[in-house]
Amino acid sequence: MNNLSRRRFITTGLAAAAGVSGLGALAAIAHRYRLVPPDSAGIYGAGATLTYASLKLLTRHSMAREFSKSQICAKPFANYVDPPKEDYKSLEAGGFIDWRLIVDGLVDRPASFSIEDLKRFPKQSNITMLQCEEGWSYIAEWAGASLSHVLKEVGAAPNATFVVYRSIQPDWWDSIDMSDAVHPQTLLAYEMNGTDLTYGFGAPLRMRVPRQLGYKSVKYINRLTVTDDIKKFGKGLGSSGTGDGYSWFAGV
Numbered sequence: 182m183n184n185l186s187r188r189r190f191i192t193t194g195l196a197a198a199a200g201v202s203g204l205g206a207l208a209a210i211a212h213r214y215r216l217v218p219p220d221s222a223g224i225y226g227a228g229a230t231l232t233y234a235s236l237k238l239l240t241r242h243s244m245a246r247e248f249s250k251s252q253i254c255a256k257p258f259a260n261y262v263d264p265p266k267e268d269y270k271s272l273e274a275g276g277f278i279d280w281r282l283i284v285d286g287l288v289d290r291p292a293s294f295s296i297e298d299l300k301r302f303p304k305q306s307n308i309t310m311l312q313c314e315e316g317w318s319y320i321a322e323w324a325g326a327s328l329s330h331v332l333k334e335v336g337a338a339p340n341a342t343f344v345v346y347r348s349i350q351p352d353w354w355d356s357i358d359m360s361d362a363v364h365p366q367t368l369l370a371y372e373m374n375g376t377d378l379t380y381g382f383g384a385p386l387r388m389r390v391p392r393q394l395g396y397k398s399v400k401y402i403n404r405l406t407v408t409d410d411i412k413k414f415g416k417g418l419g420s421s422g423t424g425d426g427y428s429w430f431a432g433v
């Protein structure tokens with residue numbers, strides 16, 4: 182079977198299993214192909230598994246829509262964030278020279294990168310839409326290091342399944358699977374519309390995951406952990422927001 186018909190076969194199988202034979206069969210197929218999201222035991226469990234599994238199979242090689250320069254929003258909307266704390270303010274006062282992105286977990290060479298280090302990596306950019314789950318959106322150009330490049334630099338293990346990312350905001354963390362982590366549009370962004378990020382947009386570094394809703398694009402990123410066991414993090418649901426109604430997978 183070629184890739185596409187294999188995918189079609191599995192997707193059809195998933196849908197049929199959900200419809201006809203019930204959720205037990207769906208779970209069995211999803212497990213077999215490792216297509217179970219970390220929050221699959223929640224209220225939206227079975228539905229979340231079906232959505233994630235189907236979307237992954239159909240779209241894992243696809244790109245988020247890109248726009249032209251003329252479509253960039255003149256007034257992008259910075260969503261509300263809590264005011265910065267003292268530790269952030271002193272890093273900001275120093276021009277973020279002392280900001281570090283720690284990269285650890287299942288990697289050959291754990292590392293700690295300054296923003297200058299990240300700026301030395303090949304600069305990638307894309308003009309994409311940030312879509313909030315609350316209904317608003319804007320188009321902007323994002324630039325930074327690709328997450329896949331950073332994962333190569335540190336030698337991420339081939340058996341890794343997720344990348345966990347944390348923010349200097351203590352309660353904010355999230356994760357993506359490896360197909361999104363190595364996706365060419367997934368950036369560790371330090372620039373928006375040609376200038377360094379401001380506080381509102383996540384300075385000095387934010388995750389930018391254009392294939393998912395805005396809340397996956399966490400601001401003030403200061404640590405990445407590569408893992409093969411997402412259950413070890415937080416409540417084991419893949420992000421800080423999962424459980425409060427924010428589904429872990431938020432594909433757009």
Ligand SMILES: Nc1nc2c(c(=O)[nH]1)N[C@H]1C(S)=C(S)[C@@H](COP(=O)(O)O)O[C@H]1N2
Pocket residue numbers: 258259260261262263311312313314348350353381382394395396397398399400401
């Ligand atoms: N650290 C942190 N990251 C965050 C948030 C936040 O409150 N704190 N809000 C998220 C949500 S819900 C959205 S929609 C986007 C908004 O991005 P924007 O401010 O660039 O519009 O950031 C996401 N990243």
Ligand SMILES: [Mo]
Pocket residue numbers: 260312313314315395396
């Ligand atoms: Mo949001």
